[in-house]
Amino acid sequence: MSNGMFIDITGLRERDPMRSPGVWSCKNNHRYRTDELWPLRRTDFEGVEAWIPYAFDKVLTDEYGPKSLVTEEWAGHRWKPELREWVKLPKKETLKKQSPKKEQYILKEDENVVIVYEEVIVEV
Incomplete structure (x- = not known):
């Protein structure tokens, strides 16, 4: 995939047009209004x-939250545009060291080491 987007093919039907006209749903009981779906783009x-x-942005944000259209991290993965793929994030290893003056935390992520001193981040 070139942009990290997924396609979701969903079958919909208007389940009760007499009592709930214009309300469509799928087998997972997600509901959509006619004006959210048509006209298709x-x-x-x-x-x-x-x-x-038609209102794809509303459909996506209702289901996945407001950041769903811009987030580059999801479910333990990060989108890498240069690779054109979602890459699993490594689990962060946190080592806590005591120093006489202040606490120091070393976070190892991939091959980068980040040292955090009292909320000030210094990259090494």
């Missing part, structure tokens, strides 16, 4: 024409 996804819901 044409887009290009990985070089192929695709159609997306």
Whole structure:
């Protein structure tokens, strides 16, 4: 994938048009209003024409939160545009050392070492 975006193919139906007209849902009971879905918008996804819901941003933020359209970290992974893939984040190792004057924490992440002194970060 070139941009880190995923495609979700969902089958919808208007389950009770008599009592709840314009309310669509899928097998997982996610509900959408007609005006969130139509008219569909044409887009290009990985070089192929695709159609997306009219209010795709509302649909995504309602389901995944307001940062879902801009976040580059999700579920323990970070999007690396230069690699064009989601890379699993290493678990941070925290070593706590005592010094006579102040506490020092060393965080190891990948091959970088970050030393934190009383909320001041110094990269080594």
